[in-house]
Amino acid sequence: MEVCTLAVGNTQVKNNVFLAPMAGYTDYSLRKLQLEMGAGLTFTELVSAKGLMYGGAGSKELLYSGEEIKDTAAQIFGADAFFLRAACESEYLKDFKIVDINMGCPVPKVFKNGEGSALLTDIKKAENIIKECVKSGKIITVKIRTGQKKGDDVATDFAMMSENAGASLITVHGRVREDYYSGEPDFNAIERAKRAVKIPVIANGGIFTEEDAINMIERTGADGVMLARGAIANPFLVSKLTKTPINITLKDYMLKHIKLFSKRVEDKRAAMEFRKFVPYYFKGMTGVKELKLALLKAENTAEIIELLSKNL
Ligand SMILES: Cc1cc2nc3c(=O)[nH]c(=O)nc-3n(C[C@H](O)[C@H](O)[C@H](O)COP(=O)(O)O)c2cc1C
Structure with a gap:
């Protein structure tokens, strides 16, 4: 197009x-x-x-x-x-x-x-x-x-x-x-x-x-x-x-997303907001079942950042 x-x-x-x-x-x-x-x-x-x-x-x-x-x-x-x-x-x-x-x-x-x-x-x-x-x-x-x-x-x-x-x-x-x-x-x-x-x-x-x-x-x-x-x-x-040149991985994108949420809203809510995106971001990815489950349970943004940083 x-x-x-x-x-x-x-x-x-x-x-x-x-x-x-x-x-x-x-x-x-x-x-x-x-x-x-x-x-x-x-x-x-x-x-x-x-x-x-x-x-x-x-x-x-x-x-x-x-x-x-x-x-x-x-x-x-x-x-x-x-x-x-x-x-x-x-x-x-x-x-x-x-x-x-x-x-x-x-x-x-x-x-x-x-x-x-x-x-x-x-x-x-x-x-x-x-x-x-x-x-x-x-x-x-x-x-x-x-x-x-x-x-x-x-x-x-x-x-x-x-x-x-x-x-x-x-x-x-x-x-x-x-x-x-x-x-x-x-x-x-x-x-x-x-x-x-x-x-x-x-x-x-x-x-x-x-x-x-x-x-x-x-x-x-x-x-x-x-x-x-x-x-x-x-x-x-x-x-x-x-055709916008970008130099960012999905992991970086997710980290950026959670950080943007946490700047705008109270921490627990930021975690909740991010959790809605987890099924979309991990769709079709293999070997991430446990990480996905852990993210879906995470109650704060620090936990999400750590999970993403250590496991992807
Ligand atoms: C969760 C969700 C929320 C939506 N909220 C709005 C909205 O606030 N305003 C709007 O005009 N359309 C809304 N839509 C419709 C989308 O803008 C779009 O028209 C629709 O998802 C079809 O595009 P898609 O098949 O590419 O997803 C929403 C769709 C979804 C799935």
């Missing part, structure tokens, strides 16, 4: 290989690591616009982006245009140039509130949300799925509506809500959406290898790819795609 800079509204992003928003995973630590691997743009995990406006400390923490804020988009979700626009205009998002609106989250708690993927059932409401957020002066991007159930394809209509409403980029996760995260992405739906608009269309879903990324671009003609679980399971995938 051709890796190139991308104009998004009135800004340029470094390249067209993005790291997806992933709740519980793409905190500052992972975003920083993947920017070092060459990602063109990263996203915070979804943050409730209402939660933010009611001053939730947790929401603010999710937005922390350090100096990397220039290569980070804030992703917000909600059903109420008033709150979404207010979030865009708030102090919390002041330093983010790009704000992404989540229209794909399948989680029942979100869906039942008319948020996330529920917006795909109400194009007028979604349009109003985008128009209101655009008035904030932020560069607004949108992340959608292709619909609710097998056979749906709302991607083209949503891409056209988003462009007309003033959005500067759309990411299409080529799966429907009932797919959650499994199954082959609907390449045709992404391709149709791409052909229908002039704003960049980013393709997402099921990219775990370089070949998957090449195949995605070939089959959809999309302007770029967004990597999600593939970037967690294979920390070097972004660097391979972007």
Whole structure:
């Protein structure tokens, strides 16, 4: 695939290989690591616009982006245009140039509130949300799925509506809500959406290898790819795609990850956060069963650092 800079509204992003928003995973630590691997743009995990406006400390923490804020988009979700626009205009998002609106989250708690993927059932409401957020002066991007159930394809209509409403980029996760995260992405739906608009269309879903990324671009003609679980399971995938020279082993990467966590949060929590990544990092590795088990039980970061340092 051709890796190139991308104009998004009135800004340029470094390249067209993005790291997806992933709740519980793409905190500052992972975003920083993947920017070092060459990602063109990263996203915070979804943050409730209402939660933010009611001053939730947790929401603010999710937005922390350090100096990397220039290569980070804030992703917000909600059903109420008033709150979404207010979030865009708030102090919390002041330093983010790009704000992404989540229209794909399948989680029942979100869906039942008319948020996330529920917006795909109400194009007028979604349009109003985008128009209101655009008035904030932020560069607004949108992340959608292709619909609710097998056979749906709302991607083209949503891409056209988003462009007309003033959005500067759309990411299409080529799966429907009932797919959650499994199954082959609907390449045709992404391709149709791409052909229908002039704003960049980013393709997402099921990219775990370089070949998957090449195949995605070939089959959809999309302007770029967004990597999600593939970037967690294979920390070097972004660097391979972007041809970013790196001089770091998986062991060093893991050590860096745990140290970044421990700088940001209380020690026990840093250990817990790191433990979530263990199944991904050790997948397919042989002879590490005991180390994996020990890491999954580790209660503090010193223990994790020692285990990794001595056993890898
Ligand atoms: C654990 C997890 C958390 C996610 N959280 C978000 C989120 O906060 N916002 C969002 O737009 N998508 C979220 N997603 C969806 C991903 O961004 C992506 O669209 C999806 O995983 C498909 O890509 P993949 O098949 O390459 O993993 C999440 C996915 C996973 C697995």
